[in-house]
Amino acid sequence: MSTIAAFYEGKSILITGATGFLGKVLMEKLFRTCPGLKVIYILVRPKAGHTLQQRVVQILNSKLFEKVKEVCPNVHEKIRAIKSDLNHSDLAISKEDMQELLSCTDIIFHCAATVRFDDHLRHAVQLNVIATQKLLLMASQMPKLKAFIHLSTAFSNCNLKHIDEVVYPCPVEPKKIIDSMEWLDDAIIDEITPKLIGDWPNTYTYSKALGETVVHQESGRLNTAIVRPSIVGATWQEPFPTGKGFLRGLRATPMAVADMIPVDTVVNLTLAVGWYTAVHRPKSSLVYHCTSGNLNPCYWGKIGFQVLAVFEKVPFEKAFRRPNAGLTVNTITSQYWNAINHWAPVILYDFYLRLTGRKPRMTKLMNRILKMVSMLEYFINRSWEWSTDNTEMLMSTLTPEDQRIFNFDVRQLNWLDYIENYVLGIKKYLLKEDMAGVPEAKQHLKRLRNIHYLFNTALFLIAWRLLIARSQVARNVWFFIVSFCYKCLSYFRASSPLKV
Ligand SMILES: CCCCCCCCCCCCCCCCCCCC(=O)SCCNC(=O)CCNC(=O)[C@H](O)C(C)(C)COP(=O)(O)OP(=O)(O)OC[C@H]1O[C@@H](n2cnc3c(N)ncnc32)[C@H](O)[C@@H]1OP(=O)(O)O
Numbered sequence: 001m002s003t004i005a006a007f008y009e010g011k012s013i014l015i016t017g018a019t020g021f022l023g024k025v026l027m028e029k030l031f032r033t034c035p036g037l038k039v040i041y042i043l044v045r046p047k048a049g050h051t052l053q054q055r056v057v058q059i060l061n062s063k064l065f066e067k068v069k070e071v072c073p074n075v076h077e078k079i080r081a082i083k084s085d086l087n088h089s090d091l092a093i094s095k096e097d098m099q100e101l102l103s104c105t106d107i108i109f110h111c112a113a114t115v116r117f118d119d120h121l122r123h124a125v126q127l128n129v130i131a132t133q134k135l136l137l138m139a140s141q142m143p144k145l146k147a148f149i150h151l152s153t154a155f156s157n158c159n160l161k162h163i164d165e166v167v168y169p170c171p172v173e174p175k176k177i178i179d180s181m182e183w184l185d186d187a188i189i190d191e192i193t194p195k196l197i198g199d200w201p202n203t204y205t206y207s208k209a210l211g212e213t214v215v216h217q218e219s220g221r222l223n224t225a226i227v228r229p230s231i232v233g234a235t236w237q238e239p240f241p242t243g244k245g246f247l248r249g250l251r252a253t254p255m256a257v258a259d260m261i262p263v264d265t266v267v268n269l270t271l272a273v274g275w276y277t278a279v280h281r282p283k284s285s286l287v288y289h290c291t292s293g294n295l296n297p298c299y300w301g302k303i304g305f306q307v308l309a310v311f312e313k314v315p316f317e318k319a320f321r322r323p324n325a326g327l328t329v330n331t332i333t334s335q336y337w338n339a340i341n342h343w344a345p346v347i348l349y350d351f352y353l354r355l356t357g358r359k360p361r362m363t364k365l366m367n368r369i370l371k372m373v374s375m376l377e378y379f380i381n382r383s384w385e386w387s388t389d390n391t392e393m394l395m396s397t398l399t400p401e402d403q404r405i406f407n408f409d410v411r412q413l414n415w416l417d418y419i420e421n422y423v424l425g426i427k428k429y430l431l432k433e434d435m436a437g438v439p440e441a442k443q444h445l446k447r448l449r450n451i452h453y454l455f456n457t458a459l460f461l462i463a464w465r466l467l468i469a470r471s472q473v474a475r476n477v478w479f480f481i482v483s484f485c486y487k488c489l490s491y492f493r494a495s496s497p498l499k500v
């Protein structure tokens, strides 16, 4: 039997952020590979008119959990949803629930966070720092607790170029930041945010760095570990706007490393870290980098190229324009692309919608896409080096069986296959498109190509007509071309054997 699965047998596990992208996959893997676990407590808040129970049912009925229900038919009995809002000062957990959590929990996986890059600093600190602190306080009152695993990000120190598996000190102590959030109003926080975050690109990465420090400060009393994944799969749904032809170029460095990591790799490492931290109790709290760049690098240029190759084979339906994946480091070129490739077509299209009595919508969509792209530019124009000694050490500690079941060896990853599957996944699951629609989608792209050629030819002719109306040189060139063509034509007609 797998050593890791055996460890989780009979354990009560607390997961925060279980309704999120990573949390769901973590929970699924736990149930599927460790069906002997006792219970998974999940801290959930009611959201969008759905109660906790409805949210849990939604997750269990999703496609992701289809296999789990076969392996672990009583899965619904093993999930215990606890009402909680991490934005509240006491996490809004009822007394009874708190009692149960304190007395039963064996392991905590803390995944909840705000992952918005541009969140207000107060909110980012509340969720990524203060809530983490509160959870650590809870953990310190759990007699059975064996490990507290904190999910951070490899970009929490993206202000550095080379990043080791250590917690770096923050310029301002988290405690001071937390205290200041209590008495400063939002407007003042807005004003001082750029100064506070310094060379971090956004409040997300900054607050995650503060969150790590808070965990590190408790590591003397608690058995903690930090997992730092880089760009986890779904962070970049950009192939969607690219495949539909909305986004046709980016300011990105083709040779910069695209440090992506599949979500199952992150989850496998996280579960292995949970086991190792609890069983081996390392003397000092360890940080694990879940990155791909130093073992199996992929580059933005290669991604753009592969994404485009997949769209050629399996295009998305009802594309707005033909997909393209231009990457440039030049700001002027990217501004030119924005004007010609992005803004001009949507303005024209919205004008057409207005003329035909419909509501214009493309300009708004383009604004959102370009805002998102501008937030990502920092990350697609730089490369980082993450050391992975702890992660590699952990891999060598695993039994061959665990290395297979909880595989986090990124060297085995084939990027071209991964990108192809990723794009196909977006087509199938996000856009809910059927493969049967591929021939029609290809026809549609052909039509778009013809419109593109026609439009460009018309534009060229208009420009040329305007030019010859104003310039003698252009007129002379035009006269020369026309008479040259006429002479060629007369010559071929004269020498043709089909002459009558
Ligand atoms: C043209 C050539 C292409 C070639 C292909 C090359 C691909 C290049 C990909 C580049 C990816 C680079 C990624 C680097 C990321 C570094 C990650 C750091 C590691 C982490 O820890 S990430 C943690 C995860 N965080 C995120 O993913 C959050 C990012 N999103 C935001 O912060 C906000 O959404 C944003 C961008 C500030 C926009 O805010 P706002 O304008 O308020 O809009 P909404 O949030 O409401 O979203 C609007 C709309 O966009 C969709 N959306 C949001 N995020 C993404 C995303 N990352 N990818 C794609 N789409 C996204 C969102 O679902 C909304 O759509 P609706 O349809 O629901 O309206």
Ligand SMILES: NC(=O)C1=CN([C@@H]2O[C@H](COP(=O)(O)OP(=O)(O)OC[C@H]3O[C@@H](n4cnc5c(N)ncnc54)[C@H](OP(=O)(O)O)[C@@H]3O)[C@@H](O)[C@H]2O)C=CC1
Pocket: 016, 017, 018, 019, 020, 021, 022, 023, 043, 044, 045, 047, 084, 085, 086, 087, 088, 110, 111, 112, 113, 114, 115, 127, 151, 152, 153, 154, 208, 228, 229, 230, 231, 232, 233, 234, 235
């Ligand atoms: N996705 C990525 O690319 C990367 C993620 N990470 C880290 O991994 C972790 C998980 O990220 P990911 O799954 O992508 O994030 P998601 O945004 O998908 O999930 C966030 C989770 O946190 C929960 N949450 C947010 N606010 C509250 C609150 N006030 N009270 C209770 N729960 C709350 C959300 O619950 P609800 O459903 O109610 O909103 C959700 O379950 C984070 O710590 C992130 O920093 C690190 C690197 C990359």
